[in-house]
Amino acid sequence: MTLDAERTRSNSSIAVDMLRDLIFSGELAAGTDHLESELAEVLGMSRTPVREAVVLLEAQGLLEVRPRKGVRIKRVSPEDMAEIYDILTELESLAAETAAKAGYTEQELSGMKQALDAMDEAIAVKNREAWAIADDIFHQELVSLGKNVRLQAIATMMSDQVRRARLVTLYIRPEPTKSNSDHRAVYDAILRGDAGAARAVHHEHRAHAKQVILELLSRHRLSSI
Amino acid sequence: MTLDAERTRSNSSIAVDMLRDLIFSGELAAGTDHLESELAEVLGMSRTPVREAVVLLEAQGLLEVRPRKGVRIKRVSPEDMAEIYDILTELESLAAETAAKAGYTEQELSGMKQALDAMDEAIAVKNREAWAIADDIFHQELVSLGKNVRLQAIATMMSDQVRRARLVTLYIRPEPTKSNSDHRAVYDAILRGDAGAARAVHHEHRAHAKQVILELLSRHRLSSI
């Protein structure tokens, strides 16, 4: 018996999840157009819940409803990336500061620690996808330690928008060794309760990551993803 | 002839605006429940566009859809206020920094300047509502000078959520003279291109404002608004 956590999820919320997955997996590629009726057929439901989902995803910046032309999956330009990274830099730095002030125990930071170890391991075996997943978890952990649900929601939204782009750059970027030492420094600062350092180190880390990725995009002439 | 900027707006987007207005004006009071069919009747349209609007406003945190119990207008607790102010503090400070770096001319900062003067005038004649409006404009101007449309959208969302609360505290808070000198300092820093100062001063201003308002809420036993 599969324990069904929730009774019956609404089709509308299922549509949100499925569409997100289709976008992240590239099955709904950036820049492509899709009729609501097509999407409804793909998702196996009527247009009504699909429309509700589409309205939501439009508000989250993943797609764009163009009347009579279908929904267009949004591309992400370098300018978009810059905007998003700037926002993530600020909000995650705040989360790091708050987390440090909260005085978490090593136990409570175990999720973060595991992500760190997973990243090291991934680098050792040169598995970039595994590293990307662990990196994602690290940042999610960090943000959730900040105990600000709105901030978490915003960070998720922003991360979602650059998700595809990160996949593209994953194999052309330099090895993420610097990234890892940064992460450890943030972890250490939080563990010893040094709020100022946690904020500063993470801010620096994110700002640097932004530079690296923007240069990559420019060097490879990736004007939109 | 009124120049109709947009051809025919969709009922759905009209519903969003009208519901927001009803919420901000208090006609849909915090904590109250409303059936979709009632709202549809009030707005003079069918349930479909109302539902779309409601889905959006739920995502923006203004209300909550409770199946079979109607739409509940969300209250804002002091904890919510803290979260929101923290986010606004970070994002507006970033905007201030970016604005300073952009090297705007006095001309380009005229919108901000006007808001400043309007605030001074409002304080002189002790018109708090006028001050609140000008203050709002100042912050909007600041954020828009940051040239990050996502940041602007988030800031608007967050400001919306505390809008009602600010109305409540407007008359029990101390005279906003300190606030005004802070604002001028931010303006000056941006004008002379001092990014570090712009960020720091604004950060300090917002952090202080958060403290003041939270103490007010606590002192007046306003556990939710």
Place this chain on the structure above:
DNA sequence: ACATTTATTAACGTATGCATCACTGAAAGC
């Protein structure tokens, strides 16, 4: 052959109808 007007199509926005499911109250059993 080209431009302009008309006709057609089809996608979206909206209204409407219906099935589902939680909640209310009444009836029956203990």
Place this chain on the structure above:
DNA sequence: GCTTTCAGTGATGCATACGTTAATAAATGT
């Protein structure tokens, strides 16, 4: 008298149908 079960009610979530309107194709005139 109290608890429990069952029927009734009503709001939501969803499907479907339709009108409007923009985009496309056709047709007409120059």
